[in-house]
Amino acid sequence: MKKWKIAVVGASGMVGGELIELLEKRKFPVESALFFSSGKNKSFVKFKGKKYECSAPDLKSLCDCEIVFFVSNEEVSEKYAFRLAEKGIWCIDDSSRFRMDKRVPLIIPEINGELINEKNKVIAGPNCTLTPLAVGCALIHKKLKIKEIRVSTYQAVSGAGRKALNSLFEESSLFLKKSFYRKSPQSPLPHPIAFNIFPQVGSFDYLGYSGEENKVSAELKKIWNSKNIKISVTAVRVPVVRTHCLSAWIKTEKNWTISSLEKIFLNTPGAKYLKNYYSTPLNTAKTCEVYVSRLRPGAIEKEFAVWLAGDNLYKGAALNSVQIAEEINRKYAK
Ligand SMILES: NC(=O)c1ccc[n+]([C@@H]2O[C@H](COP(=O)([O-])OP(=O)(O)OC[C@H]3O[C@@H](n4cnc5c(N)ncnc54)[C@H](OP(=O)(O)O)[C@@H]3O)[C@@H](O)[C@H]2O)c1
Structure with a gap:
């Protein structure tokens, strides 16, 4: 059975964590795995019982892979995806960078999985809300x-990434302990989110x-x-x-x-x-x-x-990406 050389770029993030867990849970056939983060902070992930330290991605390491999952941000996808696709590497991108790009199929396997093909190796997953x-x-x-x-x-707040979710916990705890609202300094959101909602x-x-x-x-x-x-x-x-x-x-x-x-x-x-x-x-x-x-x-x-x-974090992001990889495996594993 074919096993794939994979990489996860953004492995230390919210979606990255779920993706790694799902690859293991759903027994996606992996030969080797590389895990990348921004490289700014020390971070580790666990995959199949082994602990890996995440590092910043580089083109040379990514070129050794067959499937790269991009779960970091638009800039990183922009920097690498098409360069890797030109070398025949499948790039499954969860960022919004290429979703509306005419060259890129926007895939939810149950709906339009038949659009996955070897000529378009950059594949986008959609926004989690829709x-x-x-x-x-x-x-x-x-x-x-x-x-x-x-x-x-x-x-949900996890839709805005780990810093947003940590802000929800920090702001909630502050309110419960001291009865006042304050937006967490790390929050990427426009207002305090604990005990609040906003139409933005x-x-x-x-x-x-x-x-x-x-x-x-x-x-x-x-x-x-x-x-x-x-x-x-x-x-x-x-x-x-x-x-x-x-x-x-x-x-x-x-x-x-x-x-x-x-x-x-x-x-x-x-x-x-x-x-x-x-x-x-x-x-x-x-x-x-x-x-x-x-x-x-x-x-x-x-x-x-x-x-x-x-x-x-599941069907809105990580699970959908894993299902795309499963579809690639079903169609193209030789
Ligand atoms: N959250 C969702 O529900 C959801 C749903 C659909 C799509 N998405 C998309 O999925 C992506 C990840 O979202 P998230 O919620 O998981 O965000 P997150 O929790 O903030 O995680 C971001 C990840 O990207 C890494 N990263 C940041 N800059 C990087 C760089 N220059 N090079 C390599 N890695 C870098 C971070 O590493 P460090 O830990 O080192 O900072 C972290 O691993 C985003 O593009 C987002 O739009 C998210």
Whole structure:
């Protein structure tokens, strides 16, 4: 059986940690593994019972690999991905750098895994916020043609990386001990997040949309290959550790009944339909599916409402990358 020489760039981060754990848990066939971080602080990871020290990446070491997972930041992906792809190395990128690049397939394997091919060795994984919507409603879109989506997100703090999550813990502890709110000095977020929420994820454009809102809309259209869908998004950060939730109103072209929608949701790959209960961040964390619940008719014709949820660190990032690698292994292991 083919085993792969892999590298994880950003191994010491939130997504990197989950990715390493999933590669091991899902028994991805690894011959050798290299783990990289910024190299600014000492950091270690554990893989298959062995402890590795992370170091800063360099082109020469990365060139010895066959699959490189990029889970660090846009600059690092920009610096290495295409240079490695030119040498025939698969690059699976979780940053937003290449998601909308025409040369790069934006992949969720259950939806468009067939686009993975040897001519495009840089592959992007999508923004973690749109994943529950993209996966959960993919079959509905295929069968009933979704025309309009209105969605508000409830995004976990780990979606903004380790410093943001540490800020949530630090700010919460300060409030519980001393009864006052203060934004942690290490926080990359615009406000204190402990016991707070704010409708800002990224910076605002000239129309008033945040970066995250624009990403959800553009990336969903690319993944579903449906540029005419109308999508309105409000992205909100909430003081939750992991799992992004979304409240969506969805209008289709074709008619349906609630029971016909239920049947479609029950058959949607990668999704779990919950009929008499609903998902919360605590009951979905570290699970592989996205969840569809609270299905009900909307106020206007052919519109329904749903509550969607999915672990941003799993299906929203690390798991999706591992599934892309599994698809590469299935198609190209010689
Ligand atoms: N968090 C999510 O839910 C999520 C979901 C989808 C996509 N993503 C994307 O996944 C990537 C990682 O996110 P994260 O949440 O895991 O962030 P994070 O917790 O802040 O981790 C960032 C990682 O990148 C490393 N790094 C920073 N600068 C580097 C450099 N110059 N060279 C090599 N490594 C460097 C860091 O190393 P040090 O430890 O040494 O600083 C750390 O390992 C980002 O591109 C993010 O947009 C995240």
